Amino acid sequence: MRRSIRRRPSLSGGERCSMSATTRDSTATERRLRVRVVQRVLPEYRVPIFRRLAQEYDDFRVLYGKPYRGDSVRNAEVTKYSWAAPLRTWYAPGASAPYYCAVKDDSVRGAVVVVNAEVGNLTWPWLLWSRTRQKAAVVAWSFGYEPSRGFDPKHRWKDRLRAWLYQRSDAVLLYWDRARQLLVERGGLAERKLFVAPNTLDTDQQAKIRMGLEQGGRERARQRLGVDVGPVFSYVGRLVDDKEVDRLLAAWSLLEGSPGWNGNLLIVGDGPNYEELRAMAARKSLGRVRFLGELRDPARVGEVLFASDAVVIPGRLGLAVVHAFCFGTPVISTRRGELFHGEGIGYLQDEANGLLVEAGNIDALAGAMQRVAGDAELLRQLRQGAERTLREQASLDVMIRGIKAAIQHAADARERRAER
Template identity: 30%
Template sequence: MLQKPAKPYKVAIFHQGCVPVYRRGFYVRLSETSKNDYVVFHGKPPSNTSLQVAQPPFPFANVEVGTVELRLKKALLIWQRAVSRFASGRFDGVVIGHEFKFLSSFAILALAKLRRRPVFWWGFGYRKAYGSWDEGGKPPLKDRLALWAADKLARWGDGYLAYTEKGRDHLLSIGVPADRIQVVRNTIDVEEQIALAEAVAGSDDAEIRAEFGLRPNADVLLYVGRLVPRKEVDSLVRFAVANRDVDGRPVDVLVIGDGEERAKLEALAGDAPNVRFAGAIDPSDIRIAKAMKLSRAVVIPGYLGLAINHAFAHGRPIVTRKHEFHSPEIEYLTEGEDSLLIPGDETAFHEGLKSFLASPQEQARLAANAMHQRETLRMDYMVRAYDDFISRVVSKAGDR
């Protein structure tokens, strides 16, 4: 007897309020490979972020919605005009991001629960008290309340799509059943980046240096990402200003990105000939691949996230400071093998950078290991784990 094909489910996705450029490839691959009908709700990015947003039209099912923002002291609250669209959409389940600022997500959560439709959280699996970074290690009341609420909400979900094993461990520790947790990791379109890396492999380094205004024969340290205080790009700029050469070789710093800190960082660099600002560049632009090819490492002193995946796709190691406030993607690093996590203050970090630049052998070893690690971050795994888990949970809900 022929087995009937599994029912395709219709699932709404509310995540980040927009479609960041790094998430576009995931949604495209999900729509191409899944039998389910995923509909991504999106709009303008929240005004308190500097996310680089992908521009429609998109080759996947999506609904563009308006947003209303409300400032409450330092907090930003957002209402997406999407609740009625969700209510009338006959969805079998809904995926919601873990950001509390989207008030409309709580209305969607309540509506889904009333209709007995599965609700999936998608995020870290736990929250970090980032406010304590600014308050000497003591979490402020806002963070303590957020930690408590995050745990409560996690237990209300029918499933949790976590980025890391550490997230899974935390969810288990607060009582979320193992069968409601799926580690999907979190990645960019590594395949696209690998193709870009291969496309520039034979490019002339001298021409690339001229394109970015870099000095001949300089060892290049690359920063890619948003220019926001939490990234501590100022520490890298100060290093460059104080160290135009290391161990007899010139050192250049190339900064790719934009954000609220750009003017301040450019002023800090002054007329230093070894600091270059290239502005924001789309990840699919071959210029980033060219910059990666030249660089000895991707250096982000502060908060570190998906830049790890981006660097590894090009076989470039990560250099950062060792602290507790990195994004959960920090777990994708193997310290001392494909990356350097330098402990201590800024002076210690600068000394660690000098040691790295003075050792071509260390640079080559870390780069080789970073190239190997990129195989573990391919998007196909994330898409398959995500889709299979949602299908399984929605199917069981339908049986009930």
């Protein structure tokens, strides 16, 4: 018996033109949106994202403040960009005290405003209070909760306040999907207003750096770094307590003490633990460890990552995971609860694009590095997984799509509010 197949009716030329016109109208309407981003500071890694958004919207501005004294984050050099404008910022005493960005009415009137969603940011509730008068919409943009403390609105007043502010925002933009799950499960937020723009780097810039390095090949890069013999591992990031670089050195000590080990460890970064870690390496006579200090040139950092068989970060994971994946380099780290790692853990999949071992287990950390050094097929698969994750989850395009979706949702919510 032959099975009859119902064919989908084809569209007439007029219908196709109508659909095409609708798409063009929608795109044109989106471009005409007035978009403002209010940031406490404007760090360098955000510049490529905002530069792209400035191309997506005809009226786009980033209003940024001044970092508080002692802040490790600094403003990028953005005076050459027409889309960036400074504003005054007031800080209460104390590093984690409230602050307020002095946004003028005329700068946000009629705009979709994307604002840092921190409980201490008094600009956020001010925008919510004034949005009807300003005919504005508000997108709350954040990690979602305090990474070191989790999200528990039942027992923590800050999280109750955070959930209350999220509920009153027109859209909520988050760094990773786990935050969305927690806000729905514990905060009672409607999933339809939650959007994810995976936090990432300028992956386009990193791709250009990688293309240049690939012309000479990985061995040439290793020769320039002076590590042309043996496997290469690296750490790239701040030298602070929660990165646990001391555990990396302890694991490396086990490897250097094993027969035939000829691996190399490159440590890139600066921070309060720099001298202490150098002294630890000297005490343990770690002759195959090199401290390169802080490298400000992205091409030099890229060369280290490209030359590495794996990046090893025993402690808290952040955007260093994405940075490594930009060069096809897997990451070795440790399993922790949800209250430790940053958004970088959302990209890392054990045995797919990296390796995860038990936290605090120095032998297991050393064993993971031995596996990568001794198994070429495993390393090939991990490299492929890192590149696939970057392409599908962590590219700049993916982040831009998430931001634009949240902005459009907020604009639609404003229209519905105006009709009531």
